[in-house]
Amino acid sequence: QVHLQESGPGLVSPSQTVSLTCSVSGASIISDGYYWSWVRQRPGKGLEWIGYAFQSWTTDYNPSLRSRATIAVDISEGQFSLTLQSVSGADTATYYCAATVVDTTVGPTQGRFYGMGVWGRGTTVIVSS
Amino acid sequence: DIVMTQSPLSLPVTPGEPASISCRSSQSLLHRNGKKYLDWYLQRPGQSPQLLIYLGSIRASGVPDRFSGSASGTDFTLKISRVEADDVGVYYCMQARQTPWTFGQGTKVEFK
Numbered sequence: 111q112v113h114l115q116e117s118g119p120g121l122v123s124p125s126q127t128v129s130l131t132c133s134v135s136g137a138s139i140i141s142d143g144y145y146w147s148w149v150r151q152r153p154g155k156g157l158e159w160i161g162y163a164f165q166s167w168t169t170d171y172n173p174s175l176r177s178r179a180t181i182a183v184d185i186s187e188g189q190f191s192l193t194l195q196s197v198s199g200a201d202t203a204t205y206y207c208a209a210t211v212v213d214t215t216v217g218p219t220q221g222r223f224y225g226m227g228v229w230g231r232g233t234t235v236i237v238s239s
Numbered sequence: 240d241i242v243m244t245q246s247p248l249s250l251p252v253t254p255g256e257p258a259s260i261s262c263r264s265s266q267s268l269l270h271r272n273g274k275k276y277l278d279w280y281l282q283r284p285g286q287s288p289q290l291l292i293y294l295g296s297i298r299a300s301g302v303p304d305r306f307s308g309s310a311s312g313t314d315f316t317l318k319i320s321r322v323e324a325d326d327v328g329v330y331y332c333m334q335a336r337q338t339p340w341t342f343g344q345g346t347k348v349e350f351k
Binding site: 147149158159170171172173218221225226229 | 292297299
């Protein structure tokens with residue numbers, strides 16, 4: 111069973127860079143069976159997809175982050191990270207890592223997305239001076 | 240971006256009664272593989288979101304069969320046949336047909 115655990119600094123100063131890590135257990139970080147995503151939730155607000163990494167060399171991002179976000183996979187550590195540059199108060203949020211299951215069965219169902227079936231507990235980032 | 244619009248945004252419910260949430264996408268979510276890439280999630284108070292339904296109508300592992308999902312064109316519906324205490328929270332639809340993956344605004348389900 112896949113398990114995800116986020117970690118981060120908690121408090122970040124405006125204009126600085128924040129780095130968050132998601133540790134993965136129960137699956138290989140380079141498996142073709144998962145897309146590894148970051149999703150955030152501002153206080154009292156809804157969910158916002160930030161981006162994903164797949165098999166360490168494929169990434170995609172929400173344009174709303176205006177190229178400030180970078181997701182990277184650390185194969186040796188079995189974890190993936192989110193780096194967010196030039197943070198402001200609008201980046202204050204709970205950040206979740208999540209895994210989307212992908213059907214790897216050779217045949218007509220191959221490549222189907224089966225939803226973000228695994229979530230971490232989230233890590234809170236507060237941007238404040 | 241594909242815009243996901245949920246209704247209602249607030250849903251008072253009575254335990255034991257049915258409930259229904261709608262979600263409309265601004266574009267087709269039909270993939271070339273013939274499936275609609277629409278998920279439903281429940282976020283209980285103070286918890287992480289939990290996957291309920293994927294590909295529009297398939298219940299995730301461990302999800303009670305009182306939850307069901309359906310689709311008609313770009314309209315999607317999540318139904319709870321009989322609401323239980325554990326069903327209180329915010330429900331989100333999300334499309335994964337194209338990036339950026341986008342969520343609906345959320346529907347808050349609470350007891351009357």
